Amino acid sequence: MLDDILDFSQDIRQRPVWQPTPPGVAQARAASLPEAPSELADVHQQFLTEILPYTCLNAHPAFMGWVQGGGTAVGMVADMLAAGLNANVGGRQQAPVELERQVCHWMRDLFGFPTTASGLFVTGTSMANLMAVLVARHQAAGPTVRQQGVPQTSGKLVAYTSSAAHGCVAQAMDLCGLGTDALRRMPVNARHQMDLAALEAQIEQDKAAGLTPFLVIGTAGSVDVGAVDELHAIARLAQAHGMWFHVDGAYGALGMLSPAIAPLLRGIEEADSIAFDFHKWGQVPYDAGFLLVRDGQAHQATFAAPAAYLRRECQGPSAGTLWPCDLGPDLSRGFRALKTWFTFKVYGSDRLGQVIAGTCELAQALAQRVRDEPRLELLAPVTLNIVCFRYRCAHPDQINAQLVLALQSSGVCLPSSTMVEGRFAIRAAIVNHRTTMADIDTLLQATLAEGDRLTMSRAAQGEQA
Template sequence: MLDDMLDYLEKTRERPVWQPIPDEVRAAFNTPLLTTPMSLPEVHELFMQQVLPYTVGNTHPGFMGWVHGGGNPVGMLAEMLAAGLNANLGGRDQIPLEVERQVTAWVRDLFGFPLGASGLFVTGTSQANLIGVLVARATALGIEMRRNGLTSDRRRLVAYTSTGAHCSIAQAMDVAGLGTAALRMIDVDDLHRMDVKALEYAIAADRQQGYTPFFIAASAGTVDVGAIDPLIALAEVARRERLWLHVDGAYAALAMLAPDIAPLLAGIEQADSIAFDFHKWGQAPYDAGFILVRDGVRHEATFSAPAAYLKRATRGMAAGSPWPCDFGTDLSRGFRALKVWFALKVYGAAHLGTVISHTCTLARQLEQHIKREAELELLAPVTLNIVCFRYRCKNADRVNADIVVALQESGIVAPSTTTVRGVVAIRAAIVNHRTQAKDIDALVTATLDFGKTFT
């Protein structure tokens, strides 16, 4: 099984990026629970024939559809070790927790956070964004709100993010009980960054109407075009207005590893919390999200829950407090940190930064290629590694949507679609460390070929 997966990664370019699932393969997963066992080789053969060929394909260098990392073989092997240990990282005194704490310390230093900052591995940035909202909510309303509930406080909290922000910000407001209507969507400028003047106006208007502003969610790498909000200016607004500044850096926050890209993130060190994923630009296998909070005391106070079965001690297995379960909602937690720890040890931070820089270089090459082709049109500035463009023609929305489906079904390359200023765009997110210039050329050539076919 291990050899097959190593072969899979080694030969990934020889396969299509993605291929439609045959009806008979899909039907094979509509069978009742077995009462008699099968042998391990038999089940593994089913995996090889019915599962492995029909994934979304984000390990392939031609995958450019969404911001999915490509994974790495070191992380895969580390996952095997973690599964063998079967460690529960909710708490207790164990070295796996020290591994997570070491990664937290590395992250804290990377972003210039103080020694008292706290961090936690989570499923992904969606969960990390929720934690950011919850800590900010507890800070605004007081920890007693955990016992008395939101209805005990008459203040109406409101938050702010840009129209380019990820939907998980609104979802976090919903789950936190504040409601999506309490999230103000601020317009963006020509570079798709949050408009600071519009933000200041919205805060003033809300205060005048009796609302209580408490939270700004800035984006470091927006989901559609990869824009970075003006973090320094937003930090100044947050400080002046006494609001919590959270940065959704799902993929771009780790650009701090790349010396040539890191200056674009100036101001991120002033955030109150940062959410990001190691499984995107960090190339760790899924899942490995992370939340970093400047004030670890506030973070712990938001989630810690005393219980007899969680009683702490200074000796024995109940030592080592505080535990990760004091900083989030999960008591049962897998050893996510090990694959990240292995990758940082084996590859080194500098090499991972080089990978990030390379994907941005490829994006700029794609941008220039698009500008040279009269049939193609660039739809948004290229800040990082996301390129949005379209084929020029009549009925462009329909044709470009058809082109993307055709590209995906071809198995050559797999971009996705999004909407940029009201028009359908072909969106190429270059994240995979395996992607090369020839994959960029293949995307352009195939787009032009399909465009001519559909018009």
Template sequence: MEQTCMAEHDFPSESLDPSGEGWEQLRAEGHRMLDEMIDNLATLRERPVWQPVPAEVRETFRRAAMPEESGGLRDFFSAFSRDVLPYSVGNRHPGFMGWVHGGGTPVGMLAEMLAAGLNANLGGRDHAPVEVERMVIRWAATMMGMPETASGLLVTGSSMANFIAVIVASRARPDGVAMRTTGLQGRKLTGYAAQTVHGCVSRAFDLGGLGTDALRLVPVDAAFRMDMPVLRRMIAADRAAGFEPFLVVGTAGTVDTGAIDPLDEIAAIAEAEGLWFHVDGAFGALATLSERFRPALAAIGKADSLAFDFHKWAQVPYDAGCVIVRDPVRHAAAFAQTLSYLSREDRGTAAGAPWFCDLGPDLSRGFRALKVWATLSVYGTRRLGLMVDQCCDVARYLAARVEREAGLELMAPVTLNIVCFRVRATGEDDVALDNFNAELVKDVQESGIAVPSTTRIGGRLVIRAAIVNHRTVRADVDRMVDAVLEGAARRRDCGVRVPG
């Protein structure tokens, strides 16, 4: 049988590149792989949203031996197509509504290929990809109403972006930079965020050496927004007890319900109290692209720092988080290092300071900015803003459908794109009803029809649908609701009585 893909003899001893006709074989295989991935994207609706990884596929990976000899690219892609592609998390599919995951785009996929081909390290040095990231950061800052002179960098996601912001905020205190060498030295720094804040903020306090107890969780009001009078009282109480408040975090789009904290009031309190004002806008900050939602998010422009993800509502492929810091000097002061092997020069490859490794913990960094540039350039912020509107319109349609169904109950206000609801039942305790809804969600996920998730609202387990995918339309949420109702009907004899 004729060899049609690269094998051991195609690699000369001094390189991992193909040789001779191997380049043409690589080209042919590459085109075939790209065609198959484009076909896969074009036909997403024809497949299940998600399906469990079969035991035999798991066993294939668990028992696979380390390759010692060269193999074929075609064999590799065949294994990928058979054992990986059908069993991904499903967030590309329009029926995926479980978590706030962007759906990606073909444009982003192609940009990732270009970035991989370039194989640029954006930790530093003087090269064009660094300028692309600086451009993207400038665009991000102005998009959010912050000055274009703001500092920032692209990171794995908002978990890392929030961590960087917490570190910068702690070092921005009087004598804070000294903590880089001496540590806290007994300083009792405290920060504040709503009880609904994402867990990565607490983790940032943990990893930053501040301790999770240093993050005070502020109760929320009936709309799941941070309670301002309580925040003021907590800050005053801490000062009276000898603590050093340094940070307040407002959330633009909470992970449970999509609520937006009163950012303008938080900004005013932060200014009056001399606190760093940080916004965690992991997905919700990008709603500022929408003319409808921009006013509710205008106070982001007052923030000292902001964390958000391009890989969520902007649909950039994973990963593409972003942190913006208003004051470039304070940002660099928190992370910059002077090391002999990283010397900055006035010309040559080592020119171009400051480098991105001066703004965060990573020295090795991929070219994430290329896929962000491609996405913004091809689709434009206006079209992305309309896509945000579309997602929120679908969420409101879903909420209205839930309210029309006698067997369902809406559990929280719909601020942006997240809808929380559950199946009603009478005559059963809360634990039984929670278990019923939890099992029902797993049924729907395993059906392949849709992927909702669960969360807890007021201590009660609810079904959560986050409309983030640009491909999701009203028919998709109708299929999800139908699957929930049909699953509930099948489970009527499993311990929970559901109105039929």
């Protein structure tokens, strides 16, 4: 099994990025619960023929659809070790808990947070953003919010973010009981950053209406175009109005590992909390999200729930006063820290930073190729590693939508799509450490060939009509 999956990783470039599951395979998966045992080799063979070929290969160098890291063999084998240990990292005196704390210390130093900062591995930034909103809510409403709930203690709390923020930010407001109407989505400027003048005006307007601004969420690497908000200016504004300043840095935050990218993130070190994923630019296998909180006591006060079965002792396996389960909603937790620790130990932060900078260089090269090609049009500034463009034609939204589906179905390359200022865009997110300029060339060649074919076909249909 190990040999086969290593061969798969080594030969991944020769495979299609995506292919549909044949009807027969899909029907086989609908079989009823197995009652009798099977041979391991037979089950593995079924995996090789019915599962492995029909995944969406974000590890493939030509996968540019969404912001998903490529993973590494090191992280994969480390995950196998973690599964072998089968540690529950919810707490207690054990090395896996200490290793998670070590990674937290690394991140605390990377982002310039104090020694009192706390952190926690989670599934991903969607969960980390939710937890950050809960910490900010607890700080604003006070500890009684945990007993009495939001309606009695919220004081009409309102939060602010960019209209380009990820949808999980609004979902976090929903799930924590404040509601999406309490989230103000600010317009963006020409660089797709949150409009600070509009933000300040909205805060003053809400205060005048008797509302309580309690949270502002900046974005480091927006989901559509990869924009980075002016984090330093947002930090100043949050401090002036006594608001919690959170940064959704799902993939962009780890740009701090690159001296070339870190200046774009100026102000992130002033945040009260940061959410990010090691499984994106950090190239750690899924899943490995993280929440870092400046005020560790505020973090603990939001989630700690003492119980007799979680009694702490002075010595033995139940020793220790702060367990990971005191910092989040999960008591049962996998050993996500091990694959992250292995990744940083084996490759080093400098090499990971070079990979991050390399993806941004590829994005700039793609953007320049788009500018140089008369048949293509760049639709947004390229700040980090996301390029939004389209094929020029008479019916751009319709043709480009068909074009993206054709590219995805071909298995040759896999971009995704989005809307940029009301225009349909082909979106290339370059995250994988395996991606090279040859893959950029493949994307461009396939885009131009398919765009030409679609426009010619449409013209021919028009003539027949």
